[in-house]
Amino acid sequence: MLIKYISLVLYLPYIYYLKRIKKSFHEIHYLLKSKICGTDAFSAMISYASPYSGSINPIVEQFDENTIKCSIKENIFLGNPFNSIHALALANLGELTSGLLMTDYLKFSKQKGIITKITSEYHKKARGKITAICDIKSLHKGIIKSELYDEKNELICTVFCTWTIKKRDSYNVKRV
16 A cells, blocks of 8 residues: 555656646546556545545556446455445445546536435445446436446445536636
8 A cells, every 4th residue: 555655656746747737537547557556656646635435445447438447455444343345335436436437527528516325235245356347328317337346256236326417617717
């Protein structure tokens, strides 16, 4: 985990430059993933920007304009008394995964949105590495779905995030 934050410090000027020239999250991920520890740096950036989501120590493995794949590994801090990953850690991973994808989608479609409801369906105990996958094609009437799988590729959990989406104003005025 320490390497993640060291790589973030090393790539911070580059990330700042990319944000300054208005690159989206998936574009930043694409440019960083080919660099040494670039995926770690991107994941650390997300963890730093969103400390609650960062508490599960997510790794953003794949990210493009249509699909995102994030993962977490079982550890003592994510556990529950039943020898599995805590249900809210899974919901957190599903929300983070769909939230990153929706943030990029809303930016490019000139809309704005906020999550108003999160629903999770748990199918079996989560152990080991858990991977969340979200596809923009699952977006329907403001609801987007993330599916979480274990290492055996068995469905562990499904997270539905309901977004309230509105058209963005044609002007950008920052309110103080």
